[in-house]
Amino acid sequence: MFKTNEYFEGEVMSIGFNPEKGPATIGVMAVGEYEFGTSQKEFMTVTSGKMLVKLPGTDQWKDFKENETFIVEANEKFQVNVKEEISYICFYK
Amino acid sequence: MFKTNEYFEGEVMSIGFNPEKGPATIGVMAVGEYEFGTSQKEFMTVTSGKMLVKLPGTDQWKDFKENETFIVEANEKFQVNVKEEISYICFYK
Numbered sequence: 001m002f003k004t005n006e007y008f009e010g011e012v013m014s015i016g017f018n019p020e021k022g023p024a025t026i027g028v029m030a031v032g033e034y035e036f037g038t039s040q041k042e043f044m045t046v047t048s049g050k051m052l053v054k055l056p057g058t059d060q061w062k063d064f065k066e067n068e069t070f071i072v073e074a075n076e077k078f079q080v081n082v083k084e085e086i087s088y089i090c091f092y093k
Numbered sequence: 094m095f096k097t098n099e100y101f102e103g104e105v106m107s108i109g110f111n112p113e114k115g116p117a118t119i120g121v122m123a124v125g126e127y128e129f130g131t132s133q134k135e136f137m138t139v140t141s142g143k144m145l146v147k148l149p150g151t152d153q154w155k156d157f158k159e160n161e162t163f164i165v166e167a168n169e170k171f172q173v174n175v176k177e178e179i180s181y182i183c184f185y186k
Contacts, residue, residue, distance in 0.1 A: 001106070002106045002123070004097055004106070010094040010095065015106055015108065015120075015121050017180065018178050019141045019179060019180070020142065020177045021141065021142075024180070026120075026121060027119075028095055028108050028110040030094055030095070047119065047140050047182050048112045048114065048117060048182055049112045049113065085112045087112070087117070087182060089140050089141055089180060
């Protein structure tokens with residue numbers, strides 16, 4: 001029914017689903033620093049905790065907390081720095 | 094690292110994690126009607142979509158949308174009616 005994905009040896013785990021707003025994943029991240037690549041435009045919202053994000057084209061870490069969203073275009077890379085276990089929801093366009 | 098759980102033959106799937114606010118799960122539900130039992134007090138927040146919930150001691154369905162939370166005491170049962178795939182986050186106290 002639902003598909004789970006693991007990244008970074010299970011330090012990041014997600015479940016894909018299809019709400020009315022379009023394809024999405026929910027996921028959790030362990031403490032650590034990760035780099036992700038996008039294949040579609042991503043709208044990522046923190047659902048618990050906070051994380052530092054270095055968006056494409058910047059060299060500054062920016063804080064994103066619960067209910068805050070950042071957007072990454074397709075075919076870009078972004079880095080996150082997670083200091084407590086966090087959860088997120090990501091929509092793909 | 095993270096543990097996934099499946100309920101109702103995979104129609105409901107969750108991932109457990111440990112944010113600073115205390116033990117939690119994120120999860121998704123397929124379209125359907127489900128009854129859950131609690132072993133701890135649960136604080137459940139819809140993170141996408143909406144669902145109908147029949148809380149313990151009531152016989153009325155109540156709508157919960159994105160960012161809305163309902164609370165269920167330990168050792169209670171509650172029913173949900175899901176008309177689109179939804180996601181939630183649940184904290185346990």
